[in-house]
Amino acid sequence: MIDRLLAALYWRGPDAAKLQGYDAYHDLNVRTGFGDRLVEAWAALTVLELARPDARVAMHWDRLPSRTADRLYDPALFSIDGCDFVEAWPRLRARKRFDRAHLVERCFTPLPPRLERLRLRTEGHWGGSRPDRIHADLQHYGVPTSVSAAAVADVYRRVARGTQPSAAISSVLPADLGERVGLHIRRTDKLMAVERDIGMDPDSWRRIEARGLAHIDACVADGVRMFICSDDPAYRSELLAQIRRRGGDAIALDVAPDSRPDGFDALADFFALSRCREVVMMTKYSTFAVAAALIGATTLVHLLSEDDPVPSRLWAWRGTVPLRASPAVEAADAESPGNAPTTKIDSSPNLRHTADRTSRQTAPERAPRETVK
DSSP states (O other), rough: HHHHHHHHHOSSHHHHHHTTOSSEEEEEOOOOOOOHHHHHHHHHHHHHHHTTTTOOOEEOOOOOOSSSSOOOGGGGEETTTEEOOOSSOOOOTHHHHHGGHHHHSSOOOEETTTEEEEOOTOTTTOOOOHHHHHHHHHGGOOOOSSSOHHHHHHHHHHHHHHHHEOOOHHHOOOGGGGGGGGEOOGGGBOOOOOSSSOOHHHHHHHHHHHHHHHHHHHHHHHTEEEEEEESSSSHHHHHHHHHHHTTTTTTOOOOOOOOTTTHHHHHHHHHHTTTSSEEEEEOOOHHHHHHHHHHOOOEEEEEETTOOSSSGGGGGGGGSEEEEHHHHHHHHHHGGGOOOOEEEEEEOOOOOSSSSSSSSOOOOOOOOOOOOO
């Protein structure tokens, strides 16, 4: 009763009128990358399907630049079934009271006249609202605890598969992606001075890169066609050139930025990756690759070892995403000078010290080196 009275006092302005006709509202309060945002959006829709199955859902997709990249990821470039993206959001002057809803027993806040605001208990900047966490918090969402973890994961996967690109994005996607292996090479913000479950120190990157290049060698030898996407354009270009010099079939999108909405190129890469027959994650952890595999209902091939000193956060997705280790993991770990990967790229990573944001260390990039034959 008190919550409803406070909401009536602070819920005002033209935005309130824009949300008439909706039953549930979620403010996607995530400022990191596109994969993190999708993971949280899917989690909210999963909770709502379990707790309010007939609700008409409005979601506010924050248009502010992310904390990790100056991208807005315009929601006009994609859609998620069962959800409308809206510009409106509750202008609550008592915002702190409502923002802390995920720390108490109830995660639904009533807003007049008949709207409910959902706040995820595990919501954060890094896409942590996985199905296992939703299952652990079922009682806080008013969902019977008899619902199994497998059932929650099934709903989550179904929600993810309802994510579709806009016509503009679809128009630039190659027609043969379903016959290609997609490789997502994530460097930049995942290269760190201190090893973490979401990022690599220089030694970790060298191990993953060696395994990834061995995987690419096998694809070239077997005539497997590839799609390459990366947040590092120079690395991607050099890799494409070397694969093609060896007779391999690899493509990448080259989307001209002129007259395109912000984030168009990244979303085009993302949906292209989701249409590949399998997704190879050439980094330690990336929700960009995880989300693409979920949309495409395909296998995520990783380059990680169970014995890695700092386990990857990827292992938390077991049971939701089909995971498979590349054969190159075992082969590269047992590598000798006689069977080293033919494809070689040498570019020292920029280091990011995430343990102490005030003391970031940076090493200059070296130009990529020609393939060693």
